[in-house]
Amino acid sequence: MKKKMMTAVLAMTMVAAAVAGCGSSSGSGTTVELTNEAGGDAQAETQKAEADQTAAEGTVYKVGIVQYVDDASLNQIEKAIEAELTAKGAELGVTFDYADYTFNGQADQSILTQIAADLVADDVDLIIPIATPTAVVMQSATEENQIPVVFSAVSDPVGAGLAADVNAPGSNITGTSDAIDTAAIFDLMLAANPDTAKVGLLYDKSQASSLGAIEDAKAYCDEKGIAYVEKTGTTSAEVQAAADALVAEGVDAVFTPQDNTVMTAELSIFEKFIDAGIPHYTGADSFALNGAFCGYGVNYEELGTKTADMAVDILVNGADPAATPIENLERGIVTVNTETAEALGLDYSMFKDMCSEVVETVTAEEFE
Structure with missing residues (x-):
């Protein structure tokens, strides 16, 4: 610097x-x-x-923003981060230069690694990685130089090895988590259809952010005596094939956590589930925007704004990332795709008594 x-x-x-x-x-x-x-x-x-x-x-602060892949949730987070950095810069009389240092990893490990090397070479003042795979790469790239890292949308920062403790992350890293309440999602599923007997678990096994929620889902099913079928995919084509397999298995519902691979493929699979009469319950509102019946989780615009505020505190006020607690936003927002609900003939009126807010949406590619 x-x-x-x-x-x-x-x-x-x-x-x-x-x-x-x-x-x-x-x-x-x-x-x-x-x-x-x-x-x-x-x-x-x-x-x-x-x-x-x-x-x-x-003062001009160089801020790297690295998104894992294009999808509705992550795009929403990035836009919120940029908007907040611009607003805070104007308020404080400083400049957060992110435009020159914003990249998309395209879900490719080699691309993310190169982006990390470039940001280090550019001597940026702070890096904001969006999603768990991105955060892991940026953490590795900053272990020696100790460039502060403020991640966004990491579901299990301790489980992913990014933090020693959510209250005292340690080293040069902190951020925001979008951890979900898996049991609450399954409660919604049973409220809408008490006769649910077999659930499909659709996820990318290489996504660390998905693994904990899938284990929670299995535990819930075991406790309730519900059978489950696991199908995974690491590409959009594999996710589509996995969706076809779940339809063939005759599952009553499908669960997906905040999985970026499935999110990217959602627009290509939601009609498969509708045609088969299978509701798709997920861990983010963006899934519902892309056709899934229900998304449950945090408000991603608020998550991005909070992430930017933490970055500003570190850069301008000298806050220590190692001692800055990881923020987990209030959960309990249910987003329902009304077009999908109508096509499935599902009543979701009881959801309003089971969460903090019910938001209705229709199928689109991006949030307005």
């Missing part, structure tokens, strides 16, 4: 010493040490805060 030095002179007993600030700055990232021999501690603290504020103004 580029550093600049400036000197400030305060009247009477106030003595200011300029020290190096952080950020790839076009202004000055200076902090000021103040003392008051007369004991005016409150006044000294006020003046120090004002000096720090003035010093930060004009």
